[in-house]
Amino acid sequence: MKDKKVGIIGAGGRGLGLARSIAYSNHNMRVASLCDKYEERAQESKESIERVFSEAGKPTKVRTYSDYKELIDNDDLDLIMITAPQFFHEEPFRYALKKGKRVFCEKPLAHSMEAIDNMYDAWTENNKKNAMVGFTRRYENTWRRAKEIIDKGWIGNVKMTLMRSVIHHPSYFHKWYSQVEYSGGVLNEKSAHHFDVLNWFSGAKPQMISAMGGRSVYTPQDAYPEWCNECDKNCEYRFSYNEDFKNQSQRQSPIYIKTAVNSKDEFLAKDKCVYAKDTNTIDHAIVNISYENGIKGQLFLSVFGYHTEDMETLEVVGDKGKLRLERVSGKIEVDYDYGREHMTIDARGKYHNDGTGHFGADIEIINAINGFVCNDIKPPANVYDGYIASRMSFLATESCKTNKVYEI
Ligand SMILES: NC(=O)c1ccc[n+]([C@@H]2O[C@H](COP(=O)([O-])OP(=O)(O)OC[C@H]3O[C@@H](n4cnc5c(N)ncnc54)[C@H](O)[C@@H]3O)[C@@H](O)[C@H]2O)c1
Missing domain, CATH: 3.30.360.10 (Dihydrodipicolinate Reductase; domain 2)
Incomplete structure (x- = not known):
């Protein structure tokens, strides 16, 4: 049977975690494309995903994009997986449904009342089909x-x-x-x-x-610098790139080390002070x-x-x-x-x-995605649940x- 092809939009912690679950699943499914706002991160994620799939015995070549529309239009994908921050779920979700694609959208559905209303309407116009949501406890x-x-x-x-x-x-x-x-x-x-x-x-x-x-x-506290990396205080809540990356699972650490350390970009940095004003x-x-x-x-x-x-x-x-x-x-x-x-x-x-992630949920999410894509099996959580x-x-x-x- 031909492999089902998945395209990931937002290749950060969650996107890579689910890519790994696909690689180690028993299904004929592979990540074929990814889109990330940051070219450097897209490149690192591509390399990381290709390495994981190769280790799992399912070699794949991943195409990268910075424009989600090109990913959705170009690659004849069987599933669009939206794992970008939730303020960027609505646009690709609506576009993918409009183009007749099946979508797995991470929770929460979106970041604002207006966005969830729009997504719910788009799904309703689509006869409440073709979309599932990643509420891990349901899996x-x-x-x-x-x-x-x-x-x-x-x-x-x-x-x-x-x-x-x-x-x-x-x-x-x-x-x-x-x-x-x-x-x-x-x-x-x-x-x-x-x-x-x-x-x-x-x-x-x-x-x-x-x-x-x-x-x-x-x-909020004045006495603390904005970033843990610049702080010498003895703090329970410090984020240390060395220590925290050491403790993180292999699937996440390589991707963040290059693009996150010392970054002040709000979507890459992970060490903002918990007391920031x-x-x-x-x-x-x-x-x-x-x-x-x-x-x-x-x-x-x-x-x-x-x-x-x-x-x-x-x-x-x-x-x-x-x-x-x-x-x-x-x-x-x-x-x-x-x-x-x-x-x-x-x-x-x-x-x-x-x-494998979330007390077994991440593997069950891939099993549910496989049923949803191959046999139209109703997913455990839908857009109404997310809405x-x-x-x-x-x-x-x-x-x-x-x-x-x-x-x-
Ligand atoms: N189901 C769960 O239990 C679970 C667990 C973790 C995260 N999540 C969800 O997954 C989503 C991602 O979270 P994360 O922790 O992986 O975040 P993250 O910051 O690690 O990764 C987000 C990625 O999206 C990219 N990105 C940002 N804006 C973009 C845009 N406009 N276009 C394309 N890519 C863009 C960033 O560069 C980054 O690589 C969130 O909605 C989060 O709530 C769900």
């Missing part, structure tokens, strides 16, 4: 298993959900994610995932949303949501947490029991029969700890400023 075994248990009725009718995420993510302040104009803020960059989980487990349309949140640890996103929030079916959901988020087994958990309370999922350990605890019975499940899938999660992110961010409750 992770632990979350899928928890959803199955709930759907089988073990805890009765779902009444309340709590998504808790206390994570170590100064990286949201070290790079372009820190600017709301580019990312839509942390409640979009990170918590689009969380809102999607709450929506998925609630199985209903979200109705109302309110939030409290702000910047309470990564606060021009950063405008938040570092913590509590968000309340009500659903049409009466379920009440809550998000509890802090990005100044630590690496612990319980750094991301989901708790679902039903009228006959409750379930608690721990993402890192892949453990699910279920209390059922009105709390008389208890079971603990090890729900890790076979790729959970193999370093509604980002809409909730923007309204919650607004509510942090206004203290108002918003209709979703």
